[in-house]
Amino acid sequence: MPQQSRIVVVGAGTMGATLARLMASRDMSVTLLDIDRARLASCREAMSDDDVPSSQLDFTSDWQAVGNVSVVIESVTEDLDLKRRVLAEAERHVPAEALVMTNTSGLSIDALGQSMAHPERFVGAHFFNPADVVPAVEVVPGRLTHAATVEQTCRLLRRLGKRPAVLNKSVPGFVANRIQHALMRECLALLEQGVVEAEALDDIVRYSIGVRLAINGPLRQRDLNGLDTHLNIARYLYSDLEDRHTPSPLLETYVAEGRLGRKSGRGFFEWPADTAEAQSRQERELLVRLLALLEESASN
Numbered sequence: 527m528p529q530q531s532r533i534v535v536v537g538a539g540t541m542g543a544t545l546a547r548l549m550a551s552r553d554m555s556v557t558l559l560d561i562d563r564a565r566l567a568s569c570r571e572a573m574s575d576d577d578v579p580s581s582q583l584d585f586t587s588d589w590q591a592v593g594n595v596s597v598v599i600e601s602v603t604e605d606l607d608l609k610r611r612v613l614a615e616a617e618r619h620v621p622a623e624a625l626v627m628t629n630t631s632g633l634s635i636d637a638l639g640q641s642m643a644h645p646e647r648f649v650g651a652h653f654f655n656p657a658d659v660v661p662a663v664e665v666v667p668g669r670l671t672h673a674a675t676v677e678q679t680c681r682l683l684r685r686l687g688k689r690p691a692v693l694n695k696s697v698p699g700f701v702a703n704r705i706q707h708a709l710m711r712e713c714l715a716l717l718e719q720g721v722v723e724a725e726a727l728d729d730i731v732r733y734s735i736g737v738r739l740a741i742n743g744p745l746r747q748r749d750l751n752g753l754d755t756h757l758n759i760a761r762y763l764y765s766d767l768e769d770r771h772t773p774s775p776l777l778e779t780y781v782a783e784g785r786l787g788r789k790s791g792r793g794f795f796e797w798p799a800d801t802a803e804a805q806s807r808q809e810r811e812l813l814v815r816l817l818a819l820l821e822e823s824a825s826n
């Protein structure tokens with residue numbers, strides 16, 4: 527890809543805004559496109575406060591205004607029909623050889639690409655929040671995605687300082703969300719059954735499997751522990767684990783009551799509005815420090 531080709535990020539929400547900031551800070555020309563003009567205006571204002579080079583960034587609601595595009599990153603609301611419409615519109619405005627990615631958290635790449643004219647250049651690129659800090663990106667080909675598309679995507683991601691991890695095929699939730707939801711299904715069941723309080727549960731996970739997972743990943747960690755021991759425990763434990771096929775009633779109740787987490791002031795815990803910003807800044811700083819440590823140890 528030529529150095530100054532234009533990337534269009536569609537959707538200026540939580541993820542799109544950070545993706546645009548990341549790319550502009552890496553000297554790439556980016557257009558952030560959203561139907562919500564107020565959202566675009568607040569992104570423009572937020573980014574003018576940062577040290578993002580403004581010459582690299584454009585904001586628009588109009589596909590006609592985006593010019594010569596080599597990469598599209600679709601990052602609109604997680605809704606299959608909406609994403610299909612957005613992808614169809616993108617295809618009407620970009621050259622047939624442009625790379626088209628979706629930042630879906632786990633919708634089927636084949637279903638999203640079903641009515642695309644050129645599904646061979648379409649691929650999942652699942653970033654994690656905050657996208658300018660977290661290194662991993664799941665790269666998910668559909669059945670019709672060309673190998674060259676996957677390679678081109680990985681090259682672009684490496685230029686962004688990311689760690690692309692390629693899946694062999696698209697499954698719902700990809701890898702990260704499948705694992706996250708399996709973990710949360712069990713956490714919610716433990717709360718519902720009154721086995722443990724929320725604070726203690728987080729403490730156990732953070733200071734035991736949490737820190738070790740960051741260092742080793744689940745499979746390396748099991749190798750270190752011994753697969754025979756894991757099997758012995760799996761034999762008696764699996765029949766007791768939560769295996770429900772619908773979301774937990776506790777989660778349904780919390781959401782129905784408006785307990786959405788930090789953004790509404792209450793979730794499993796209380797989130798006073800006056801500490802929210804400091805808390806999210808601290809979380810970001812910790813992430814950066816932890817990742818620097820991991821990188822340092824990997825290079826030793």
Ligand SMILES: NC(=O)c1ccc[n+]([C@@H]2O[C@H](COP(=O)([O-])OP(=O)(O)OC[C@H]3O[C@@H](n4cnc5c(N)ncnc54)[C@H](O)[C@@H]3O)[C@@H](O)[C@H]2O)c1
Pocket residue numbers: 536537538539540541542559560561562565601602603604605608612629630631632652653654655
């Ligand atoms: N938030 C996360 O932690 C996270 C992490 C990884 C991936 N994702 C995925 O990224 C995508 C975006 O998530 P988000 O959290 O940024 O959502 P969000 O709700 O914050 O933002 C979505 C944006 O899409 C815009 N939009 C809707 N319809 C549009 C259209 N037709 N054209 C242009 N823009 C349109 C909305 O105006 C909004 O600004 C989703 O697919 C989500 O699953 C989210």
